[in-house]
Amino acid sequence: MPETPLDHALTYLKSHRTEHLAEVQDFLRIPSVSALSQHKADVAQAASWLASRLKDAGFENARIDATPGNPVVVASSAIRPDRPTVLVYGHYDVQPVDPVSSWNHDPFEPTVENNILYARGASDDKGQVFMQLIAAEAWQKQNALPVNLKFLFEGEEEIGSVHLSQYIREHQAELAADLAVISDTPMYAEGYPAICYGLRGMASMEIAVQGPYQDLHSGVYGGAVMNPAHALAHLIDSLHDASGRVNVAGFYDEVDPLGDEEREAFRRLPFSEKQYQEGVRTPALFGEEGYTVLERIWARPTLEVNGMWSGFTGEGQKTIVPASAHAKITCRLVPHQDPRHVLDAVEAHVKSHLPPGVTLTVKRGEGAPGSITPLDHPAVKAAEKAIESVYHTEASYIRMGGSIPVVVDFQEVLHMPTLLLGFALPDENFHAPNEHFHLENFYRGAETVATLWQYLGDAHV
């Protein structure tokens, strides 16, 4: 069988492991901590290193764009209209290292032990950014990229991507693509390389129940006025039924039912309820009837009180009827739920369930939709094939219960789906001391991504 360009790419990656390891260590040596102003110059240096390395990889147009905060690094291959275009996103900034005394090695002196690379940023996300870079280089060296590639690397992810949304809005045409790929998440578990194709959205609200104009003496007034804490408890309790379902009319209107194929894919994943429960240390798990834990946290919408307060909360006792009571509420949404519709439904519910004798104020907060990449999207199939070809195991299909704001921007501003293809492991200590990255997944991840570009090019997305 003759050698294909993909064979060449994979051979290139396999034969340069030593050099690539040395290079990623150079990258990790730069303490690009975005949260600390004393590392401002280091963050800039990491951006320079990355732009320069992209040029070496054959992306000569790599450049550093200033923002009001830390710079964005962008680059792209030559764009051939007959090929699908992929935007690769990642971040070159890292978390602080405190408590530094808990590290077994200097967090900025990358160290390999038992084929594991220890350093701040090893898995989150500089290691995975470099992995993407060499996967692209493996093709670019042969001038044979099967897809058009664009790179968007930011330096503020660990401080909330404060300027990225604006940057994306201002560079819509330049960043336009058919698909985004992000390697900034873990696989499902060791030995379970995964495709994450769905994230939940969010809608938030704060409600305030007002009773008397000030706290009242509970002896003098108790029994004659509605207690706002009681009224708020009534509202909160009315939001769920006893089986854990959100009891708000219209809340589930836009929720796609879970398909059999998807449920079956979730069921195939190893999952121990016992272990999960021990992890959160609750007396029992609890959630919407008729759904497994993974279905509940990945694919069902929720409504949670994140905080509530009323009256006297100090030590001892104060015999009052509180003047007011407050709650912060957020809903996690599944794809296709419109955050405004959900907030409308919750607002209508609390207004219609308010007990007598108090008034209600509703302050609607931010909303962001969930996101999903259809399972029959060619990129999903291509990623599945790539994983299976490199890892010799079935790809896992997973979703995540949280939100990633940049994915919302890709969906809402750039109108493209996102594939989350991460090669970290869930217990690799992101944001904690002794962050690490299994080198096997660093190397195989690069090979998987290089393979994905071949299959994606073949699929002509």
Add this chain to the structure above:
Amino acid sequence: MPETPLDHALTYLKSHRTEHLAEVQDFLRIPSVSALSQHKADVAQAASWLASRLKDAGFENARIDATPGNPVVVASSAIRPDRPTVLVYGHYDVQPVDPVSSWNHDPFEPTVENNILYARGASDDKGQVFMQLIAAEAWQKQNALPVNLKFLFEGEEEIGSVHLSQYIREHQAELAADLAVISDTPMYAEGYPAICYGLRGMASMEIAVQGPYQDLHSGVYGGAVMNPAHALAHLIDSLHDASGRVNVAGFYDEVDPLGDEEREAFRRLPFSEKQYQEGVRTPALFGEEGYTVLERIWARPTLEVNGMWSGFTGEGQKTIVPASAHAKITCRLVPHQDPRHVLDAVEAHVKSHLPPGVTLTVKRGEGAPGSITPLDHPAVKAAEKAIESVYHTEASYIRMGGSIPVVVDFQEVLHMPTLLLGFALPDENFHAPNEHFHLENFYRGAETVATLWQYLGDAHV
């Protein structure tokens, strides 16, 4: 008709108004502020003044007893076993005067304007203490007291009577009496001299609902665990039904039904729901169905959440499932409810209503029973007659929704009922700038008390 001893007593009071006014002003001039350590010597001076004046009134055994705090002043008449014995309680300490710039006169330079005496302590309680003193003196001067009198005046009422309970326990025999009389409360309203014969008791509890061991990310875990804020809201909401009744099994077991006579007496009192509601500025009054506002606050038990808290309560949002949720609860009890039984009932209720997936901790707090003087008690009838004879109007029968700890001690330790016979008006600015006392009620109050001793002696309690 020949002059009776009562006539003599009343004539004495009427003919010494000028002197008594001058004397009460002397008493009020002493800044006996118990809350401020710089007034420690003034508090002691007020005790001395009072003991000395009691001696002048014919109670030669008056003495000052040290406590770990401010002293107690005690005195008694000769005890004749064939006469009823009455313990008169009051306090000679006063509230601070801040903000002093809001006073129209120096708070410690008692000033009379329009027959109203302005000074800190005028009505709460030095004016009423002196009123009691001269009422007794009016009899003692003739050596004709129709009852045995004991006096107990403390100097720490405004700081929570910190050492009084212990003092009473240590002087049970000396303080033993058939009845306590306190003049430290207001009449119902101007023109409505009142007998207060009932106070509510109290029982307190703090509950904590524990879920996961720490706050959890609501994206990663939301939907799979019971949210402790939801569980607490469920518990709180379950404590009342929609009609305002406490929904706890056994809660009303020991509650005496309100008698027709009592309800009729309440109904005769002038009361404007509109004015009351405007005073607390709620959109509507609310309370247990089937009862008027006065019945609800005076004669029905209540359960109020005084404070609750859970999760994130700062500015902005934090998308968590809180680890725990907390509430402080107090019940106001009516006479004959045992605080322990009530706490038992509430504890059993919250334990049996706890949703799954969380644990509950109940911390039982202080309890004190309510108190009531039966309406057919001879002292009540005697007070009614005394009021009607001096004020030429019907006596009002009232209760109070709050608690007075010393009354609980009189009931529990000294085993006697208490009659609250106050002559202040509800709007005389106790604890506020420009505290005052209508001299008409100062003089008439003394005459009413002097008359009460006659009727009480006649009734042979």
